[in-house]
Amino acid sequence: MANAALRAFSGFLILYLAFLLRQERFAPVSGDIALGMLAACAGAGGLAGTALGAWAKARAPRLLVLGTPAFATAVAAVCAALFGLWAALAAAFAGALGQSLGKLSMDATVQQEIGEDVRSSTFAVTETLHQLVWVLGGLLGLGMSIVADGRVALAAVAGALAAALAALLLRRPGRRRTRSDGRARVPGARPEAT
Known part of the structure; x- marks a missing residue:
């Protein structure tokens, strides 16, 4: 869930800020220079x-x-x-940084906790879902660029991220997962042969 929220945040920021920076003037910087700065900050965030x-x-x-x-x-x-x-440039940096860190931590978690027999399909499914979430976040950003100014849009995004973080924190970390036969599932354990 955390990675999906970060992907949606990144998709939202890229499209929202790209359209906003082309429409709104931030003197003395022109729209084209602001857009270039946005791309540079997003790239730097991804590298970081x-x-x-x-x-x-x-x-x-x-x-x-x-x-x-x-x-x-x-x-x-x-x-x-x-x-x-x-602030827009800092948000673009944070969005790209979050997307990169989220993907790498998700990959590491899958490597550690998912059995080898289903690991590749797990990677494929999660990456597909996260790409769809990125597109949905981008569409939301495109829509909000028409109706909301930067303060309102980023406040809404901060609220959505806070809700996702709260949901993540409220999950009970000690909760045992069970298999379809009712027995506890041990992360990383190989399924028994039947």
């Missing part, structure tokens, strides 16, 4: 997320799963309050 994730994913993927949405929520809330060109 990949570098940080490569270092941290083997050490604490679950911490990344919780910390990344919390970071993205805080950045979106601050950028909503202080909206302007620099």
Whole structure:
């Protein structure tokens, strides 16, 4: 769920900010320069997320799963309050960073907890679903660029991210999962031959 929220956040920001920066003027920067700065910040966020994730994913993927949405929520809330060109660029950086970290932590978690026999199909399904979520976030961003200013849009996104984070935190981490036959499922365990 955390990774889906981060993907939707990234998709939303890319399209919302791209259209907003073309429509709204942030003096003394022209719309084309602002759009280039947006692309540069999103690229830098993706690179930073990949570098940080490569270092941290083997050490604490679950911490990344919780910390990344919390970071993205805080950045979106601050950028909503202080909206302007620099806030938009910071949000683009945070969105790309969150998407990269979320993907790497999800991949590490799947590697650790999913059995080898279904791991590749799990990767395929999750990546497909996350691409769809990214597109839905982008469509929402496109729609909001028509009707909402930056403060309102980023405040709405911060609220949605906070709700996703709260839902993630309210899940009971000690809850045991059961298989279809009623027995407890051990993460990473191979299914018994029947």
